[in-house]
Structures are given as structure tokens and as C-alpha cells.
Amino acid sequence: MRQTQMSKSSFEVFWRVLARIFAAPAACALALSAVSAVSAEAARRQTTMLVGDMTNFELPSFDDKSGRKEWELFGDKATYVDESRIDIDGMRLRLYDADAKSRMRAEITSPLARVNPSTKAVTGQSPIGVKADEFSLSGSRWDWDGAKKIVRVFGDVKINFFGRPKASPPSGTSHSAAPAPGDSSAAPSVPETSASPVGGVPAEGAKDIPQKGDSSKKSDSIRLFSDFASLDHSAENNVFGLEKNVRVDSGDMKIACDEMVVTAPKSGGGVRDISAKGNVKIERDKLSASSGSAFVVPSKSTALLGDSPSIYDASSKATLSGDKIFLDKSGKKVISRSSDSARARAVLLHVDDKGRKQTIVISADNIEMRDADARHEFDFKGNVKVSAPDFTAACDEMTAFSKGGGDSKAEIDSIKGKGRVKFSNDDGDAVADNIEILPKKSEVWLTGRASLRDSKRGTTLKSAVIIFQREKNSGVALSEPMSEKTGEGRKDSRVRLEISGELASAEYRRALSAPAAKKAPARARPAASRKRSAPTVVSSKILQFSRNGENMFFTFLNDVRIDSDSAVATCEKMEVFAKSDGKGSARVNKIVASNNVRLRQRGYEADSEIATIYPRLETDGADKSEHRYVELSVSPDNPGKRPSVTLPPTGNLGLDSSLASGKKPSNTVIKSDRQWLMSSPDGADKYFFEGNVSITGTDLDGECDRIEVVMKPPRAGAQKEIVQIIMRGNVKMSQALKEVECGRADLYVDEEMIVLSENPTVVNTQDNTRVNAPRIIYNKGRRKIIFEQDESSRRADSDADSDSGDSAGRADTRPTMTLPPLDSARRGGGNPPSESPSLPKSN
Structure with a gap:
């Protein structure tokens, strides 16, 4: 010295x-x-x-x-x-x-x-530089505690960590100078993110980071900037504490926060870990994160975010949040976890071709986002819940696929879920085994034992597949699809729709079932005393449905069957028009069935190409007017097939004495171009037939322009019975040897009587016996035939006789009987037969 x-x-x-x-x-x-x-x-x-x-x-x-x-x-x-x-x-x-x-x-x-x-301290107001193999530090206003081995820098802090250790200088030689104090090299800027945070985790939660990757991997150069820093070099690691306007730039990652602790082993290898807290913001590649705390391991390219963390992915336009979020750059994934206080949540964005945005929010116990080239995958596990503007859903597991990158628009390919699926929208609440959401098509698919219950409109739909077309307020239900190998599907797999029945008062129902003489006037009853009728059940292979407000439309295709408390029908296509009352019930306004229609009621069967059904609106019983219930017609696509109705058999009405002993009763079958049923609350229904009408029954075959059939209410446990058959217009009837032509024929079943009117003619084809009269009455029950002159003719004859007694020149309207020619044995004065035609014998 x-x-x-x-x-x-x-x-x-x-x-x-x-x-x-x-x-x-x-x-x-x-x-x-x-x-x-x-x-x-x-x-x-x-x-x-x-x-x-x-x-x-x-x-x-x-x-x-x-x-x-x-x-x-x-x-x-x-x-x-x-x-x-x-x-x-x-x-x-x-x-x-x-x-x-x-x-x-x-x-x-x-x-x-x-x-x-x-x-035992050293201080300085001038710049300071600290140089080591693995880092360098510069700043101004500093102190050093020799006992504790801690350096503190109070301004303009810049720290640079090197990726790999450098060779030490020979002992006794001086290191190169640290970065020049006051060096103004630009610090990294960390833009604000728009993500909204939810959740939290302590920075020391490094144990929660999945341990994967090579821990010996060296980190790249990392630069740190702050207004204050401390360096604790008392142990085997250098520990840096940074405060106020802390910023980190590691090339591919930028961090900003209020406070930070950086640990770097003295043995080299760069930064081991970084703990940040307070307004933490991280940018890495196309990810922008914000949180209250973060734990970063640069050598593994991982980070654990806590305290209301949130991440925005600029590529997929998705935002993740949760209690904790784990970033793994090497694994190209982001994991969000839930806790009791914060749910893991992903906000997915889809922009359609018209630029319209759809936002779908999905929460779960755990969410993992993976980056696969231009495609992103989101895995949701445990208590998955989906929320969109027009529906909500829940399931056990779900995976979402999106694509997008750079400046391309956000686009979700599909979202698939499984396990205890629940789905709710304006159509009702549904359950299924699987769910698939297709934002691009604006569709939601439910598969595997799918069931949709609309308590507001009173419908329940069950099917193998239910497809909701969100923008159209419509959907499709499918039975189990065909096998790709066999080309066949389950024959018993069907779409099933239950439509709740109308409300009817108990008193009104009692009135319908009571004998006619004892029926009491119906009174309005409170809703609490009403009883629901049985639901209408429609099944098929395919169902298309839509709604417009309270109006509902259903189209059933392929092997259609409808069951209600009033009718059973089968066909290949059926359209149902219904309206909700908004109180858990729906009114079926009209049903249109087509293509091989077969309709069955008690005492009634119909076959047609087109059948239109108008179910009766049941009220509190005040309305007892007739109601057009069923209308059958010819299809323009198949004009050769006319509607056919099968009614209960009638007794032997006995036009011909040879049948008086009784022909075995057979059903009454009527065919025509157009048919309809008028029902009434008292059960006395009427069937109308128009256009090329034909009828076959127990003892007659006939045809005419129009037929009306009156049915009487059934007895307990029985079917309805025919009361009267009215034939009008160009009536033709035949029974064995008898043929009839007239303008009208009334067949009274209970009275066993036939009344022919409007110029009837009866011909016995065996002997050509012919009878003409204004009215002819065949009364089998009373064993007689009556030939009547009409009332106007009788009055005219009486007036003429009283005036002049001369009937010459006036048309004869009295009954006329034309007999066959007499044989040679009786031509000389024998008497004519006493009866012609013969009177049928009583059964």
C-alpha cells in the first residue's frame, strides 16, 4: 500500500x-x-x-x-x-x-x-453497477449492508440476465464495467389488456405448477426495469426484489407489475423463477394476461397466475379467467382452474360471414386451451356450464374447436359436450347424453336419449337426436340414425311428441258422460277444479318444429302415428298447428295428415290421402255448438285414391224379403271425394260425404252425390252407433234383386226403416216389377211398405175434385205400380197379387 x-x-x-x-x-x-x-x-x-x-x-x-x-x-x-x-x-x-x-x-x-x-454500511448517491457472470445491474442512489449482504438501488434500475454463464476473469483482475449508470436503453412497454380478472392464488404457489419439461434448459436473456431494486447475495441464490413500475422483457414475454422477486442461482443458468404481484400484466406471443400475482419459470417457459387472473388470446379472440391460470409455452397450452370462490371461465367469440358476433361463455372446474397451428382447442372438465344469449347448457365434459390467426376473424368450428347434458332455451328444457354447438350454422345438436320439455307450452319431445336451429326458431328431431355398416337403423327408434291436453271443468266432463235426460247446465268452475285431458302423442321417424311467439308448428315425416283421447291416426306426413296458453298447456288448432292416412276413432275408421283434423277446444262447457273435427279429401298428387270411411254396421233394413231373415252385419264403408266429421259436446256426431259418394253395408250398396251419417253417443263401454244415413242427389241403391233410384233416401237404423223420396223408383230385377211414388217407406220393424203421395199433390187432387171432378189433362202424381204381364192361366179374370213388391219378414 x-x-x-x-x-x-x-x-x-x-x-x-x-x-x-x-x-x-x-x-x-x-x-x-x-x-x-x-x-x-x-x-x-x-x-x-x-x-x-x-x-x-x-x-x-x-x-x-x-x-x-x-x-x-x-x-x-x-x-x-x-x-x-x-x-x-x-x-x-x-x-x-x-x-x-x-x-x-x-x-x-x-x-x-x-x-x-x-x-457497517456503504451508501452512494451516484450511479452503481453490479456485474456477475449471469447478470448485470445498474441504477442510481444505492446502499450495501455488508453484514446482511444486501444491495439496494433506489432509482433507474436496469437488470440484465444472461442466458448462459460466462467464463470468470482471472483472480485479481477487474471485471468489465457494469452497464453505464444512467443508460437510457428502452424498457419494454406492456400494454393494458382488456381482460376482466376473476380468481386468485399466492405467488408462492409454485408447487401448483405442473412439473413438466427440462429443468436444465437455459433461459434466454431477460431484462428488468424498475424504480427500486434490492439484491440479496447472502445465500446460494441471488434474490432480486423490484418495486414500482416493474417491467420485464425476455424477448418473447413482457411483464409489468407493482412488485417482483427474481431468484437466480449463483451457479449460473440465468433466472430460476420470477414472483410478481400487484397489477400484473403479461404479454407472450399473442396472449395478454392480467392478474394480481404471477409465478414465472423462464427455463420452462411456464407461468402461474393468481388473484383474479385473466388471459386474452388474440388469435382465437378468446378470454380465459379463473382462480389460477397456468401458462405453458413449450406445451402450447393454457390451463385455468376453479376454486370455491372463483370459477374457471372461457369467453369464446364467433363472427359469422355477415360480421355478426356471437359470444358463448363456458365455465368448468378445469379449462385447458391448446394451440395447434391455426386451430385452437379448449377442453372443459367437471361441472361444465354454457351460457349464450339464447340458450344455456351444462354437462360433465366439453371440447371447443376454433380457428383464426393474425387478423382473421374469430370463428368457432364446434363445441362438443358429453355426460349428463342439460340444455335450456325458449323451446324448453332438454336432457341428453351428448351436445354439439355449431355457431357457424347457428345450430345445437342433442344426441343420445334426448328429451325436451316445454312446460310453458305443454309439450314434451323425446328423440335420439334433437337439432335446434337458433336463428330460425326452429329445429329437427331424428330417430336413431342408420348404421353406416348395415344401412339400417333401429326399427323401434322413433321421435315422440306429447302435447298436453286442454283444461276442462270436472262438471263439464260429468255432463258429457251423463244420460241425456239428466244433463245439467254447465257452470264455470275455477281453474283449480279442472282436470287435464290425456295428452296428444305423435311419433314418427323425423320431426321438424318451429315457433312464432305462442304459435307452434310441427311436421312429422315417415311412419307417423298420432294418439289422443279422441282419435288414432297413421300416415307418412303430419303437420300439427298448436298454440300455447302460456300456463303449461297447449291447444292443437289443426292437424293435417297426408300420404296413406288412416284415422281411427271409436266406431270410425278412415283412409285417405289427406286428412285435416280440427280438435275441439274444450272450455268450461258453455259452448255446445257442432264442431268440424275431421275433413278428408283427395290429394292432387294421387287423384285416383278417394277417401274411405268405415263406420259401425247397421241392422238389416230389408229392401228385399230374401234378406229379411238377416244377413250377417258388416261395417258401413263410404267413399267420396271429400268427407268431414262434425262433432258436438253431446256426442251426436255427424259425418258428411260429397262428390261421387259410394256406400256399402249390411244389406245395401249405393251411390249418390252427398251422404250425411248421424251417430248417437255410445253406451258405457261401447262404441258409437249409426242413427241415420241420409243420401242425397242421384241416389242409387241395390240389395239383392232390388234396385232404387231417387233424389233422397233416409235410412233410420233403430226403426229399421228406409224412406225414399224425391221421385223414387224401385225395380225388382227378377220380374221387372217397378214402383214409382213421391215417397216410399220400407218399415221392416212394422212389416209394411207405404207408398205415399206428397202433401202438395194430395191437396191439388182434393181441390180439383171439389171444383169439377175432372182430372183429365193433369199429370198423375199418385203412386204407380208397374207389374209384369199376366200368365195365360190368369189372363181370363184372375186377381193381381196382393203385394208388390213383397214385404220383408221380420228378423
Whole structure:
């Protein structure tokens, strides 16, 4: 050492102070011996230097136990002020490993430093630089606690971590200078993110990070910036604490926060981990994250976010949030987790070809987002819930697929879920085994034992597949699809729709079932006393449905069957028009069945190409008017097939005596171009037939222009029965040897009577016997035939006889009987037969 212009006493005090601050006892002894020798030499040289100054000095410090060098202090100049202050110019402090090699780990440099012997601390208002193999640090206004081995920097902090360790300089040589204090190299900027945070996790939750990847992987260069930093080099790791406007730039990742702790092993390898908290914002590739805390492992390219974390993916336009979020760059995935206080949630965006946006929010116990080239996959596990503007859903597991990148629009290919699926929209509440959401088509598919219950409109739909077409307020239900291998599907797989019945008062129902003579006037009853009728059930292979407000439309296709409390029908196509009352019930306004229609009621069967059914609106019983219930017609596509109705058989009405003994009853079958049924509350229904009408029954075949059939209410446990058949217009009837032509024929079943009117003619084809009369009555029950002149003819005859007694020149409207020619045996005066035609015998 050299010293100039310092008195012996002042010089000795100065070194005693330094030794007290920095040196171990052994080092102090060495230092004092050196000081004594130098003092003696100085005295002999009689120097003239100023008191308190010393130049070009160095002072080592050794460990008390091992005797190894811990640090070494250098100074271009030292000025002793008093026992609590020594100023040093051009300070350099080298820090060494405590092992046998005593390898130098870092060097602290500053233009000016102040030593406080009483606190064993060094401070500086000038810039500071810290240089090590694995990092460099610069800043201004600093201090160093030698006892605790902590450096603090109070402004303009810049820290640079190197990806790989550099070779140490030879012992005793100086490191290259740290980054120039005051270096204004640009710090990374971290833009604000728009993600909304939900959730939380402590920064020390590094144990929650999935351990995967090569832990020996070296991190790339990392730069840190802040207004304050501390460096704790007391242990095997360098621990950096940063505060205020903290920013990190690692090339592919940028971080901003309020506070940060960075741990970097002295052995090299760069940063081991980063703990950030307070308004944390991270940008990496196309991800923007915000949270209250974050734990980052650069060597694994992972990060764990907590305290209301949220991540926005600019590629898929999706936002993830949760209690904790784990980022794994090497695995190309992001994992969000739930807790009791915060649910993992993904907000997915879809933009259609017209630029319209659809937002779908999905929450789950765990969410994983994976990046696969231009495609993104989202896996949702546990208690999955979906929310969209027009529906909600839930299931056990779900996967979403989206595509997009760069400036392309966000587009969701599909969202698939399974396990205990629940779905709700304006159509009702549904359950199924699987669900698939197709935003591009605006469709939702439910498959596997799908069932849709609309309690508002009173319908229940069950099917193998239900498809909701969201924009159209419509959908499709399908039975189990055909097998790709066999080309066949389950024959018993069907779409089934139940439509709740109308409300009817109990008193009204009692009135319908009571005998006619005892029926009481119906009274309005409160809704609580009403009873629902049986639901209408329609099944088929395919169902198309839509709604418009309270109006509902259903189209059933292929193997259609409808069951209600009033009718059973089958066909290949059926359209149902219904309206909801908004109270859990629906009114079926009209049903149109087509293509091989077969309709069955008690006492009624019909076959037609088109059948239109108008179910009766049941009220509180005040309305007892007739109601057109069923209408059958010819299809333009199949004009050759006319509607046919099968009614209960009638008794033998006996036009021909040969059948009086009784022909076995057969059903009454009527065919025509158009048919309809009029029903009434008292059960006395009427059937009308028009256009090329034909009828066959127990003892007659006939045809005419129109037929009306009157049915009477059924007895208990029985079917309805025919009361009357009215045939009008070009009536033709035949029974065995009898043929009839007239304008009208009335068949009274209970009375066993046929009334022919409007110029009837009866012909016995065996002997050509012919009868003409205004009215002919065949009364089998009374065993007689009556030929009547109409009332107007009788009055005219009576008036004519009273006036002149001359009927010449006037048309004869009296009954006329034309008999066959008499045979030779009776031509000479025999009497004509007593009856012609013969009277049928009673059964």
C-alpha cells in the first residue's frame, strides 16, 4: 500500500475504522501490522500529504471460520472524515464464493461511496453497477449492508440476465464495467389488456405448477426495469426484489407489475423463477394476461397466475379467467382452474360471414386451451356450464374447436359436450347424453336419449337426436340414425311428441258422460277444479318444429302415428298447428295428415290421402255448438285414391224379403271425394260425404252425390252407433234383386226403416216389377211398405175434385205400380197379387 501526507496518528485511526467495519480478526491483525510498517516508513520519508486522504488501496475480508476470502474492497481514493464516515472515490467491491475455490461471483462499482463504520454500511448517491457472470445491474442512489449482504438501488434500475454463464476473469483482475449508470436503453412497454380478472392464488404457489419439461434448459436473456431494486447475495441464490413500475422483457414475454422477486442461482443458468404481484400484466406471443400475482419459470417457459387472473388470446379472440391460470409455452397450452370462490371461465367469440358476433361463455372446474397451428382447442372438465344469449347448457365434459390467426376473424368450428347434458332455451328444457354447438350454422345438436320439455307450452319431445336451429326458431328431431355398416337403423327408434291436453271443468266432463235426460247446465268452475285431458302423442321417424311467439308448428315425416283421447291416426306426413296458453298447456288448432292416412276413432275408421283434423277446444262447457273435427279429401298428387270411411254396421233394413231373415252385419264403408266429421259436446256426431259418394253395408250398396251419417253417443263401454244415413242427389241403391233410384233416401237404423223420396223408383230385377211414388217407406220393424203421395199433390187432387171432378189433362202424381204381364192361366179374370213388391219378414 501507499500513503501520502497523513499523520501517523490519523492514519492509524483510519485503518482501525476500516478494520472494524470490514475485516475479520485475522484480517485486522494483518492490516494493523501493515499499517504500522507503512507508518514507520512514512515517518522516515517525512511526507507532506494532507491529513485523511489515501489512494489506490485494497482491503480484503475473510470468513471467521474458514479463513476464505468473502469480499475485497478497492478504492482509487479514500477520505477519512470521522469514525462514522469515510468517503471513497472509484469504489470497487468484489464478492467471492465461500467454497474452496473462492471464485469471484460479482463486482460492485460506483464513482463515489460513503462508508459508515457504526452501521457497517456503504451508501452512494451516484450511479452503481453490479456485474456477475449471469447478470448485470445498474441504477442510481444505492446502499450495501455488508453484514446482511444486501444491495439496494433506489432509482433507474436496469437488470440484465444472461442466458448462459460466462467464463470468470482471472483472480485479481477487474471485471468489465457494469452497464453505464444512467443508460437510457428502452424498457419494454406492456400494454393494458382488456381482460376482466376473476380468481386468485399466492405467488408462492409454485408447487401448483405442473412439473413438466427440462429443468436444465437455459433461459434466454431477460431484462428488468424498475424504480427500486434490492439484491440479496447472502445465500446460494441471488434474490432480486423490484418495486414500482416493474417491467420485464425476455424477448418473447413482457411483464409489468407493482412488485417482483427474481431468484437466480449463483451457479449460473440465468433466472430460476420470477414472483410478481400487484397489477400484473403479461404479454407472450399473442396472449395478454392480467392478474394480481404471477409465478414465472423462464427455463420452462411456464407461468402461474393468481388473484383474479385473466388471459386474452388474440388469435382465437378468446378470454380465459379463473382462480389460477397456468401458462405453458413449450406445451402450447393454457390451463385455468376453479376454486370455491372463483370459477374457471372461457369467453369464446364467433363472427359469422355477415360480421355478426356471437359470444358463448363456458365455465368448468378445469379449462385447458391448446394451440395447434391455426386451430385452437379448449377442453372443459367437471361441472361444465354454457351460457349464450339464447340458450344455456351444462354437462360433465366439453371440447371447443376454433380457428383464426393474425387478423382473421374469430370463428368457432364446434363445441362438443358429453355426460349428463342439460340444455335450456325458449323451446324448453332438454336432457341428453351428448351436445354439439355449431355457431357457424347457428345450430345445437342433442344426441343420445334426448328429451325436451316445454312446460310453458305443454309439450314434451323425446328423440335420439334433437337439432335446434337458433336463428330460425326452429329445429329437427331424428330417430336413431342408420348404421353406416348395415344401412339400417333401429326399427323401434322413433321421435315422440306429447302435447298436453286442454283444461276442462270436472262438471263439464260429468255432463258429457251423463244420460241425456239428466244433463245439467254447465257452470264455470275455477281453474283449480279442472282436470287435464290425456295428452296428444305423435311419433314418427323425423320431426321438424318451429315457433312464432305462442304459435307452434310441427311436421312429422315417415311412419307417423298420432294418439289422443279422441282419435288414432297413421300416415307418412303430419303437420300439427298448436298454440300455447302460456300456463303449461297447449291447444292443437289443426292437424293435417297426408300420404296413406288412416284415422281411427271409436266406431270410425278412415283412409285417405289427406286428412285435416280440427280438435275441439274444450272450455268450461258453455259452448255446445257442432264442431268440424275431421275433413278428408283427395290429394292432387294421387287423384285416383278417394277417401274411405268405415263406420259401425247397421241392422238389416230389408229392401228385399230374401234378406229379411238377416244377413250377417258388416261395417258401413263410404267413399267420396271429400268427407268431414262434425262433432258436438253431446256426442251426436255427424259425418258428411260429397262428390261421387259410394256406400256399402249390411244389406245395401249405393251411390249418390252427398251422404250425411248421424251417430248417437255410445253406451258405457261401447262404441258409437249409426242413427241415420241420409243420401242425397242421384241416389242409387241395390240389395239383392232390388234396385232404387231417387233424389233422397233416409235410412233410420233403430226403426229399421228406409224412406225414399224425391221421385223414387224401385225395380225388382227378377220380374221387372217397378214402383214409382213421391215417397216410399220400407218399415221392416212394422212389416209394411207405404207408398205415399206428397202433401202438395194430395191437396191439388182434393181441390180439383171439389171444383169439377175432372182430372183429365193433369199429370198423375199418385203412386204407380208397374207389374209384369199376366200368365195365360190368369189372363181370363184372375186377381193381381196382393203385394208388390213383397214385404220383408221380420228378423
